[in-house]
Amino acid sequence: MTHYAIANLRNVVVGADIVEYLQRIDATLAPYDGHFVVHGHQPELLEGEWDGTLIVIEFPDLASVRGWYDSAAYQEILPLRTANSDGVAMIVEGVDRTHRATDVLATS
Template sequence: MTSMLAGPTVHHGDHFDVKTFAVEGLVRVPGPPPRRSGERERDMHYVVITRSDSTPDSDLGHYLANVGATMEPYGGRLLAFDVPQRLEGAGGFTKTAVLEFPTGEAARGWYSSAAYQEIAAWRIATMGGQVDINLVSGVPA
């Protein structure tokens, strides 16, 4: 079966820029790359992908103005935020964000932190909608 996605397939062991993959969707990865002997978590990137169907942009501005500060202590940064361009699947989400963290522990620490949970509670109470937040295992840095 031929893939309908544009761009090359990346095979295990190939190197690619995480930002290019996450932001522009230029490549299709057939599975997580295996860790090499001696590779440690600190040598990997961890990506949190959030998708939501909440639409009030006025409320979203408040959330975005505050969520960045909750990531800083954990080394997190926003790689992409936009309305997704669906290439395949049912869709249904109106916003997608891609966040990067230096370790899985940092990403989990950010998500469970009091600072993030406070803004998340505000998001749930004010914006409603469905949210899907996933941590994707690391790829070689």
């Protein structure tokens, strides 16, 4: 099942460290078939308030996203981002195209 690495970053200081992080992250994703599906565009708010920049990276499965995040290559560049931004990062499992809203009732 598809899994996603999702981050909401705030207070990003775009300096040399963030530039280096951005220049190097794609190479860390490639071995795990990860690719950006949302990256850096400001949302059009329909409801509520939003603070930050949303990033969504898609992976084919949980093993791939965990492999990427835990990899030596990514762990080497991670401090470049965490020292220059605030935010949260998480892994979430996707759903397939047959998913219906009421499917979550069967798992609660």
